[in-house]
Amino acid sequence: MHEIKKLDTNVVNQIAAGEVVERPASIVKELVENSIDAGATQIDVSIEGGGMTKIEVKDNGKGISEEDLPAAFERYATSKLSTVDDLSELMSYGFRGEALAAISAVSKATILTKHDDLASLITSDNGKLSKITPGSRSQGTTITIENLFGLIPARQKFLKGADTEYKYIVKIFTQFALLNGSIHFTLANEGKSIYNFPVSESKQLPVERVAKVYSVSSSDLLPISHEEYGIKVFGFILHPKLLGNTSKFFSSFINQRPIEDKGIFRSVQQGIADFVPDFFKPSAVISVEIAPDQVDVNVHPRKTEVKLLNPFRVYAAITHAIKNSLQQQISEPVRQVGRDSFSRQTTANSWDSKEENAYSRLRGGQQAFFYDGTETAIAEQNKLRQDGGYVYQQQESSENEPVLEARIPEYLVEQARTMISEAEVSTLLGRYLVVGFVDEVWIVDQHAAAERIRYEQFKQAYLEGKILSKQQVLVPIELNITEEEQLVLSKNSTVLTRLGFDVTISGSNLQVTAIPTFLQYENIEKLLRDTINEFVEHDDIFLSPIIDDFSSQKNLSLVIATMACHNSVRMNEKLSHTEAKSIIADLLRCKVPYACPHGRRIVWRLSKEEIDRQFMRN
Structure with a gap:
């Protein structure tokens, strides 16, 4: 039978x-x-x-x-x-x-x-x-x-x-x-x-339909439109002021198909990372258009899953789209108002050159964190190092390693100098800076501001291929790692090197023989463990084999943010007037001066009218 x-x-x-x-x-x-x-x-x-x-x-x-x-x-x-x-x-x-x-x-x-x-x-x-x-x-x-x-x-x-x-x-x-x-x-x-x-004038994602479906105001939906590598990204994201620790709504589409893809959600979350706390979740409607031969829709009968030929390019394009949209629609108005409020009474020559980049010197200066191949720089690093009882050996640099210059367009530097030179700056409660302009007051979180400054310096240096200065540890730091962690770390070892770590992987043992100069020894094991977890958790969108793109590498961003945090002015740390003023000047040079790398608010602006209103003088 x-x-x-x-x-x-x-x-x-x-x-x-x-x-x-x-x-x-x-x-x-x-x-x-x-x-x-x-x-x-x-x-x-x-x-x-x-x-x-x-x-x-x-x-x-x-x-x-x-x-x-x-x-x-x-x-x-x-x-x-x-x-x-x-x-x-x-x-x-x-x-x-x-x-x-x-x-x-x-x-x-x-x-x-x-x-x-x-x-x-x-x-x-x-x-x-x-x-x-x-x-x-x-x-x-x-x-x-x-x-x-x-x-x-x-x-x-x-x-x-x-x-x-x-x-x-x-x-x-x-x-x-x-x-x-x-x-x-x-x-x-x-x-x-x-x-x-009813039929809409917009063929795809009409704003009135999006607002009605998700019960939000059209004015709170920020439009997204971006194109790169033949990938078109458009849609809407809910204004960051309305985001929270849960996503109110999220829909994603590829070539007009409803798609379920965790990578798209993570890409959007990475896009909002500079604008909200890191535990906030995005609410958005994202549509991607890509050449049909770049996507395989024949994966499952329900057709809610697709395979992308170059997923990391798509994810990077989405992150760029979100960041560009938020920067244009949120950051520019904030920064522009600040400039207008005191530019009437300032001149480009009113800045004291002795105060320039005082904050950069406060923590060792930019040259203290990157190789420039000179004995002077190494000696300066050794003066600044606080070793806590441990002995370090400074690693020599290679002649082929690029030097950090951190050049900023001169017109932006002059504008920032002009802005801060006439402003009154004082400290408040040991943790905030109060900046008085002509018709408004800023209250600035000094630690968050310092984090943002360092984060953008480190990030820019990484993108330019520069390597963080290292300090050798006499006794290697050892961690036990899983097989999955071995594979992920082996694949991304060059990134760790560029971030200032020297590591050796032998089976389940990870040995660290060098760490970034500015990091404290007692914090290294926790930093490494957190870093490993980020590598593993986001391995699917980290270090794209297609495009080495910072914005698509969420865990790298988090690692650099952590490093910036370790190297920044702390809460309740006393600052001189010069240091405080320089933090504000350097902050104004940042691309994202309104939120720390973890998304916390940096500046609280109070207009003259708001203050007068509180004293009933309007």
Whole structure:
């Protein structure tokens, strides 16, 4: 007796349904995709019983001809492609030809369609096909799905309640409504109209639809638009002032397909890192357009997962898009107001040259952190080192290693000098700097400001290929690491070297023989352990093999932020007037002067009007 048997077609379809039809929302997704592919300009979705009782999707597309109706319920029957080569240029939603066959195998499916003035009706009841009969309707197609999993109680019991399943349907429906502004969408639940999205002027991601779907004000949605390497990124991100430790909403699309990709979420989170605390989560709608041959949509029947040919380029482009958008729409107004408030009473020559870069000298200066190949610099480093009882040997530099110059455009330097030269600067509570301008006052967190300054210096140096100055440790620091950590650290050893660490990996043992000059010995083990964890956690988006891009390397950013923190003015550390003033001047030279590397606020601005109001002088 043969033990291997060919499965019955109905059994095969029910197995396939397990992949395609996860829940009622999966059916809505497949049917709406078919309507869009049919060229519909209006799509109406009606739900009963959370989609378990009834789902109806009606469109005004081109319809299905009578001779094609039986094939609509067959597996691998599709009008979207005919050869394998078509997959590389695919722009339609559907293409596998599995959806209706799988859906009709586990429900009662009815198609009423009109094509070329001929209306037809056909039904498939859990795989049993009826005869085609004449129907009556306008141009387009109506597909009705009833009694989902009615004959398969084992599948039905895994569904949630009607309300929960309806929420999943709403998510799918609204995603398509956001993607297709040129289509009129409606959604009804239990006979009640829920959404009505008329045709919009914007073909994709109309701001009014985004605002309505996520119940936010249009003014709080910051637009995103960026292009690089042939990758277009656009969408909206919620204003940072409204973000918190949970994401209010997040949707991502690639070539107009709703996509689930953790890398996209992390890329957006990296993009907001300079603007909010690091535990805040982004709320955004991100759409990516890329050449069809750069993305494989044939990964899973549900088509919510894709494979990108160069994922790191896509992730980097998303991060750039977010950062550019926030810098243009948030940072510039803040910085510009500050300049306007006191530029009327200052001159470029009023700066005392002795005060220039006093903060840089406060912590050893920029040259103290990077090799310049001179004995003077090394001697200066040794003077500055606080070794806490441990003995270090300074490592000599190579003639080929680049020298840090940290050049800043002269007009920005002059502007910063002009700004601070006439301002009054004092300290407050041992941890804040108070800066008085002509018509406003800034209260500045001195530690956060110092962190930002050092962070941008280190970051720029890393991007320019410079190497942090090292100090040898006489007794190597040893850590036990897992096999996964070994692989990740081995792959990224050059990064550790550029950050000032010399490490040797031998099996499960990690030996550290040199550390950055400015770091305290007693903090190294914790820093290394945190660094290793970041490497492992974000290995999928770290150190792209395609593009060595700082903005796509979240853990590298965190490591450099930690180093900057270790090397910055502390809270309650007493500063001279020159040092305090120089911190403000150096802060104004930063690209992101309003938040520390961990996202904490640096500056609290109070206008003259606000202060007068408190004293009732307005």
